[in-house]
Amino acid sequence: MIPSSEIETELLAFLRRDIFAPETQLDGETDLVAAGFDSMSLVKTLLHVETNYGKWIPESEITNEALASIRALAATVARVLNEK
Amino acid sequence: MKNSVPLNGSDQLMRGFDFELRRRGFAGNQCQIILELAARISPEELENRVAALQKEFPMLNARVGGIFKPKWKIPPRVKAVVLVRVFLDEPGLRQKLFNEPLCVKRGVLMRFDLVYHAGAGMDLIFTWAHTLMDATAAEHFLTAVSDENMVLPKTNPQPSGAPKQWPERLELMKKSVAQLDKFCEQQPRSMGVRQLTAPRELQYRVEKFSPEETKTIRANSSRLCGILGDAQFHAAVAALELHRLHQKLGCATKSYILPMPVGLRPKGRIEPLFSNQIDMLMLQFLPEQLGAMEKTVASLKAQTAQALRENAIGYGRKLSELFSFLPLPVYMAVLKHGLKGEICSLFFGDTAAVNPKLENFLGVSVENFTHVAAVTPAPGLGVVFYYFRGELRVTIVHAKTVLRDNEAADFAAAIRNRLLNP
Numbered sequence: 001m002i003p004s005s006e007i008e009t010e011l012l013a014f015l016r017r018d019i020f021a022p023e024t025q026l027d028g029e030t031d032l033v034a035a036g037f038d039s040m041s042l043v044k045t046l047l048h049v050e051t052n053y054g055k056w057i058p059e060s061e062i063t064n065e066a067l068a069s070i071r072a073l074a075a076t077v078a079r080v081l082n083e084k
Numbered sequence: 085m086k087n088s089v090p091l092n093g094s095d096q097l098m099r100g101f102d103f104e105l106r107r108r109g110f111a112g113n114q115c116q117i118i119l120e121l122a123a124r125i126s127p128e129e130l131e132n133r134v135a136a137l138q139k140e141f142p143m144l145n146a147r148v149g150g151i152f153k154p155k156w157k158i159p160p161r162v163k164a165v166v167l168v169r170v171f172l173d174e175p176g177l178r179q180k181l182f183n184e185p186l187c188v189k190r191g192v193l194m195r196f197d198l199v200y201h202a203g204a205g206m207d208l209i210f211t212w213a214h215t216l217m218d219a220t221a222a223e224h225f226l227t228a229v230s231d232e233n234m235v236l237p238k239t240n241p242q243p244s245g246a247p248k249q250w251p252e253r254l255e256l257m258k259k260s261v262a263q264l265d266k267f268c269e270q271q272p273r274s275m276g277v278r279q280l281t282a283p284r285e286l287q288y289r290v291e292k293f294s295p296e297e298t299k300t301i302r303a304n305s306s307r308l309c310g311i312l313g314d315a316q317f318h319a320a321v322a323a324l325e326l327h328r329l330h331q332k333l334g335c336a337t338k339s340y341i342l343p344m345p346v347g348l349r350p351k352g353r354i355e356p357l358f359s360n361q362i363d364m365l366m367l368q369f370l371p372e373q374l375g376a377m378e379k380t381v382a383s384l385k386a387q388t389a390q391a392l393r394e395n396a397i398g399y400g401r402k403l404s405e406l407f408s409f410l411p412l413p414v415y416m417a418v419l420k421h422g423l424k425g426e427i428c429s430l431f432f433g434d435t436a437a438v439n440p441k442l443e444n445f446l447g448v449s450v451e452n453f454t455h456v457a458a459v460t461p462a463p464g465l466g467v468v469f470y471y472f473r474g475e476l477r478v479t480i481v482h483a484k485t486v487l488r489d490n491e492a493a494d495f496a497a498a499i500r501n502r503l504l505n506p
Contacts, residue, residue: 019350019351020350020351020352021349021350021351021352021353022350023352023353024350024351024352024353033312035351035352036351036352037312037351038312038315038347038351038436039309039312039313039314039315039316040346040347040388040392040397041351042311042312043388043389043392044392046389047389047392047393059310059311059313059385060310062310062311062312063311064311066311067311067312
């Protein structure tokens with residue numbers, strides 16, 4: 001069982017390093033789409049999750065609600081990863 | 085600012101396209117943004133604003149030089165020669181202005197044409213050399229022209245997010261060559277091979293979608309490509325309709341290559357501004373993958389994920405840099421040889437939402453916004469998607485030597501229909 005908070009911390013580090021400019025302020029509440037997150041960023045993020053946790057998150061799970069914040073995305077990832 | 089800055093691979097590729105277009109008798113690789121304004125603006129005010137920016141950024145009058153390593157040579161002083169012209173509207177004027185070359189060799193990298201209508205409104209046509217900057221940067225620059233309080237980044241146009249070490253660069257270059265060779269196993273044959281007898285000019289038409297139509301298209305996109313899948317949906321529609329067009333005109337091809345531009349700037353950053361920060365994700369479709377929308381989308385998604393898995397974004401730019409020390413005619417010859425003559429079946433662009441600050445220009449409401457970009461033959465056909473005020477716009481550009489007017493109109497209508505009814 002991977003806690004959502006752990007995934008959030010990991011995702012934040014990845015997004016700061018590989019997706020967003022260093023000067024962009026990111027935290028758990030950041031609205032990803034409003035910050036400039038696009039389809040390529042999404043595929044990169046899903047690939048990162050697959051590499052790190054060994055599971056591809058189906059795109060059907062990526063809804064508007066899941067992208068409303070980094071915390072919401074982490075919760076979605078955690079839910080899919082923890083599904084049996 | 086230094087008096088010279090290097091051209092990155094994307095800039096070099098744009099310069100190569102410019103050379104190729106001019107060699108074939110076209111105006112060059114230049115882009116336009118057209119603002120349809122609700123009221124007239126003063127040419128003097130516009131001239132003063134651009135002149136101030138030119139003084140601040142002498143890069144805007146730079147010339148490409150350097151024998152073995154092409155670079156922008158930035159003049160130490162700028163005389164602020166701003167090309168602002170005024171016209172009265174007449175039929176065919178927009179096409180004429182699009183086909184009028186910029187004198188890039190003399191450092192004229194942009195031009196502003198003001199076209200007065202019979203009523204109160206006017207068009208502002210901003211033309212710039214594609215070697216100078218990409219479309220996203222141009223939107224940002226135009227915003228700065230409009231808003232004198234806006235501060236543009238002072239950083240030099242260095243490549244961002246690109247590997248700097250040669251072993252890593254060479255590795256990417258090798259991968260790029262291998263990928264192109266793989267693509268060429270199913271040799272694409274573009275529309276450019278038709279070469280109709282026609283003036284060597286580019287023509288464009290714009291498809292506009294109402295808010296209701298845009299909503300329907302976004303719902304289609306979301307259903308087929310998921311959230312944030314707009315660009316993929318647009319690319320799939322363009323590929324499918326290109327296949328139909330080839331079939332209709334009897335231009336058989338073993339595959340279609342569609343280069344999908346990817347922005348290389350980290351999200352939340354606009355600099356370096358005077359530089360092309362894009363690379364191409366090369367997608368290949370076989371005719372059998374273009375029978376139905378679902379198949380096309382599935383192939384596109386799989387190729388995108390695979391390219392990102394292999395870190396394939398950045399290949400093209402590195403490849404362009406590999407031969408950049410060569411004189412332009414040799415550079416283009418090497419490039420075309422590597423691409424087996426022609427590899428792009430359609431130029432595709434998706435600049436997403438227009439910068440909302442451009443809904444007003446110098447205090448005047450912008451009624452409509454158009455992006456136009458030159459396309460090289462081959463393939464002589466390009467499609468650009470963008471949103472203005474939440475409404476989708478599609479610009480279809482074609483060389484008159486490649487498509488007849490009625491064929492281009494049919495292609496535009498087919499794209500419209502496919503977006504609404506995929």
